[in-house]
Amino acid sequence: MKPTIIIEYCPKCNWMMRAAxxxxxxxxxxxxxxxxxTLVPSEVSGRYTISINDEILFDRKREGRFPEIKELxxxxxxxxxxxKSLGHSDR
Known part of the structure; x- marks a missing residue:
């Protein structure tokens, strides 16, 4: 079965557009x-996490920043x- 990526974001911080x-x-x-x-509005203020199958790949609080799209x-x-080759994103 193919994985589902979950982006949990803080709606109070207006991060929905970034998540989208x-x-x-x-x-x-x-x-x-x-x-x-799946985009999930978080009930936890300031949360911005990206996960696959319950494994957090990126946590804004842990990293102290948002991910660059290439890095993500x-x-x-x-x-x-x-x-998989990512073309220019691999360079």
């Missing part, structure tokens, strides 16, 4: 590799499609 943008980028890159991407694509690729 990242979801769009991931869906464009991993169309054939994922079941889908590489991290997701390494978890779901290690052999």
């Amino acid at each position: 943008y990242m979801a769009q980028e991931l869906l464009t890159t991993f169309t054939d590799e994922v079941h889908g991407i 694509k590489q991290t997701v690729r390494d978890h779901i499609a290690p052999g």
Whole structure:
């Protein structure tokens, strides 16, 4: 079964558009590799996490920043499609 990526974001911090943008980028890159991407408004203030199958790949609080899209694509690729080329995102 293909994995589902979950982006949990703080709606009070107005991070829905950022989450939607990242979801769009991931869906464009991993169309054939994922079941889908779910955006989840968090009840925890300041939360912004990206996970696959309950494994957190990126946590804004832990990292102290948001992920760069290139970095996020590489991290997701390494978890779901290690052999996939990301073209210019690999350079």
